[in-house]
Amino acid sequence: xxxxATDPGSVEFGIRVGSVGVQSEYGFIYAxxxxxxxxYPRSGNEDGGTSILVMGSGFENxxxxxxxxxxxxxxxxxxxxxxVVSCEVPALVPDVYRVAVTLNGQEYSAEAVTYTALTxxxxxxxxxxxxxxxxEVTLKGTSFIDPMWCKFGETVVPxxxxxxxTSVVCRAPPxxxxxxxxxxxxxxxxxxxxxDAPGTFTYHELPHINSITP
Numbered sequence: 001x002x003x004x005a006t007d008p009g010s011v012e013f014g015i016r017v018g019s020v021g022v023q024s025e026y027g028f029i030y031a032x033x034x035x036x037x038x039x040y041p042r043s044g045n046e047d048g049g050t051s052i053l054v055m056g057s058g059f060e061n062x063x064x065x066x067x068x069x070x071x072x073x074x075x076x077x078x079x080x081x082x083x084v085v086s087c088e089v090p091a092l093v094p095d096v097y098r099v100a101v102t103l104n105g106q107e108y109s110a111e112a113v114t115y116t117a118l119t120x121x122x123x124x125x126x127x128x129x130x131x132x133x134x135x136e137v138t139l140k141g142t143s144f145i146d147p148m149w150c151k152f153g154e155t156v157v158p159x160x161x162x163x164x165x166t167s168v169v170c171r172a173p174p175x176x177x178x179x180x181x182x183x184x185x186x187x188x189x190x191x192x193x194x195x196d197a198p199g200t201f202t203y204h205e206l207p208h209i210n211s212i213t214p
Contacts, residue, residue, distance in 0.1 A: 034058040034101045036109045041190045043116040043145065048091035050192050052115065054101060059085050064105045069115060070097035077101065092117035118189070119143045123197040126185055130202045135172045136160060139187055139197055144168050147190050152201060153183035172203065180204050 036056040044050030059082050066074035067087035077087040096116050100108035123141035146162035150170030160169040168187055175181055181203040186194035
């Protein structure tokens with residue numbers, strides 16, 4: 001194993017067997033151990049696929065840069081800067097996992113920063129099925145956790161209120177079309193994929209009063 005170094009940097013590297021020594025032309029580089037300070041988002045569903053940002057220090061743009069969740073195998077990381085990398089969370093059993101970063105596949109950061117894998121979210125109903133721009137729509141399902149986002153068709157808006165783990169309230173956003181319009185409604189937790197609700201929500205125009213007589 002490499003001896004302890006007082007400062008990072010490149011040193012000469014060689015091997016000696018008895019009286020015979022061989023000097024490497026590449027040398028050996030001592031690098032500061034990476035440190036993880038926080039991750040964002042801090043949770044996602046158990047199916048994986050969530051892209052998280054890992055923030056800390058000592059990150060280098062090297063081939064073996066990777067993230068590890070608990071004691072699982074590493075997943076490749078994308079270098080953004082010396083203080084930020086991103087990695088895609090693998091499928092995990094619902095639990096809390098310590099996130100570590102490695103530069104060489106052997107040594108890992110040691111901080112106790114965690115990521116929580118949540119039971120996969122489901123959506124089984126919503127009401128009302130018809131409404132207008134600004135109507136509040138309540139979706140029912142499982143494993144809802146604040147903050148959440150709602151999607152009507154292709155328009156994404158923040159949830160109005162996450163009532164509990166089974167209910168979230170969304171507000172129908174404006175549309176680009178006039179008249180009746182049916183769209184798919186979906187919700188997602190921060191950083192996770194959207195899950196569609198069954199059925200569609202139909203926009204209808206509010207009645208207009210032109211005159212009153214007598």
